[in-house]
Amino acid sequence: MTTAADPVTEGLPQHAPQHAPLRGPSRLLPGLLASAVVAAAAFGLQHIEAALFGRAWVEGLVLAILGGAALRLVWTPSALWTPGIAFSAKALLETAVALLGATVSGAAVMALGPAMLLMVAGLVVAAILGGYALGRAFGLPPAMALLVACGNAICGNSAIAAVAPVIEAEGEDVAAAIGFTAVLGIVVVLLVPAVGALMGYDAVGVGMLAGLTVYAVPQVLAAAAPAGLVAIQTGAVVKLVRVLMLGPVCLVLGLMRPRTAGQGPRPRLRHMAPWFIVVFLLLLGLRSAGAIPDLVLPPLQTGVMALTLVAMAALGLMVDPRAILRAGPRVAAVAALSALMIGGLALCAIAVLPRP
Template sequence: MSHTPPLSPAVTGFSLPLGWVRVLPGVALCGAVAASAMGLQWLELSLVGFAWVEALVLAILTGAAIRLLWRPGPYWMAGIRFSAKTLLEIAIALLGATVSGAAVMALGPWLLLGIMAVVALAIVGGYLIGRAFGLPHAMALLVACGNAICGNSAIAAVAPVIKAEGEDVAAAIGFTAVLGIAVVLLVPVVGAMLGYQATGIGVLAGMTVYAVPQVLAAAAPAGSAAIQTGAVVKLVRVLMLGPVTLVLGLMQAKRDREKGDTRTRPGFWQLVPWFIIVFLGLLGLRSLGMIPGPVLVPLDHAVTAMTLMAMAGLGLMVDPAAVAKAGVRVASVAALSALMIGVMAVVAITILGMA
């Protein structure tokens, strides 16, 4: 098998830094997958007049289908990772400009408390389910935090705090990626079965789906109101990452002292995602009327394009082998934890009267 060497700036004819040149093939691949997803959505609209499966979901499924048939090599992976992580984070950060502070305030204090309660109970309940299935302490915590907060990002942030092993992290991330796709597909169906309006579907998506872009995919069939509500609810869940990692860090410190282990842990501010800070900053500027109206439409288009490419990258990174190696127990715990969170979300929506 021949190996195509990485492109160099001299070959491309541009003066781009080598790091940027290396990501171009994978980014182009994600762009092609995103474009195909848009094409499939257009085909849906042409044939049935309605997009039963939105482009964001189609991008994930198309990427995952390609990954099942073909494993991208190093030539592609740099750009795929860039799309799945960096473009995703940029899209989330810019999304802040499309959400007004009034939307956050409109959620009300009771919904805010409900979100925090669901996250806390989901972590405790998920951990107990994991331990009941015989998972080690660290693995049970990783799965619980991944399901309760924001999937891979939460697992990546919590892992160094609780000193999880690499195998545990890989297994937790593998199942989160697959389960995240299932949750995205199920939320619109469950919302429709329960008769939820846009707000209810947005809250359901925000409380159950792992990543912000995936929230957009799950809420999109219910319209822009559901998307905005879901994004804000999800933001509150993501912001719980800071307090949760701090508490887990304190608990781990106690365990370390008992074992005589004094290895250092990352500081609290290292665990605050930069894109959340930018999101909040842009949200504040939008609320103060400091972002010109004409900028919002192209900005929204840019967010959509980057989100599509990020979802394509996430699909291309689903690793069937890692999922298979993790075993039935981890799969069962992850699925039961996700189901538990879904039930909690439905109960919260019912109690708060937001259906």
């Protein structure tokens, strides 16, 4: 008798264990430990950098991603490790994002101004249209082109998962789009700090760049972290506006593509409003109302960064560098060009918009 696939380990390599499998929460311990060890090594390397050069030129979060990916090149986690690694990369990172809401006030959101909010919405629409046009120009099927475009423009895998049932995409198209997005998303995270430094951006500018270009909400933390807490907060708020565009986009796509009964499930509400975004908004509201005292903010910020460090190590362990080859050259080219297009739009927006 077969058993249902475990959603925690879905997407990671599965191997038959040579021993009795761990049960319950204990099955997470090996992967959590592996992620924590990589994170601790990255944290230590950051301090060594600071001691040798006066500052850490490569932040611990970036080192954690690179360290995890480097380890994955020589070691493929077995079924003993995959539950904890997947839990660290998803649950810990989402928890960090949720808690980040307590450090952001409503004033920070309002400080973006109506011009910034309209610009984010316009960038998402332009990125979807431009990405779709690129996909069709490279000969991708309409559904595949739309999946890649929405994934790049909004929030990576979450957007792909939400849009797929709306446009009735094939499973193979969804798998290929998600496979490449996982690799390209890491590249974007690593490039944001370098581009921000090259352009001479301050913390707000780096945060805006991260929020406008990084795929996943949690990864904004890693991309903006080298510029400090202000960059992280700005990036999180800007990215939140992008994520909130997913609902209207799915609605419009659903209206443009009439469905009949029995043709597949509607996109789930949790894809359009993930739990950690809801908690982020609730904590933001409590912070704005003065219900969260300033005394708890320093330890809360430390906890957020610790969770993110472990999660980034796990994310590196989950990235299979060979996924880019499996996705195919046309999908790879379209995704990469779409990412460059979004980056160019973001740079133009930052140049013309007044800073909050």
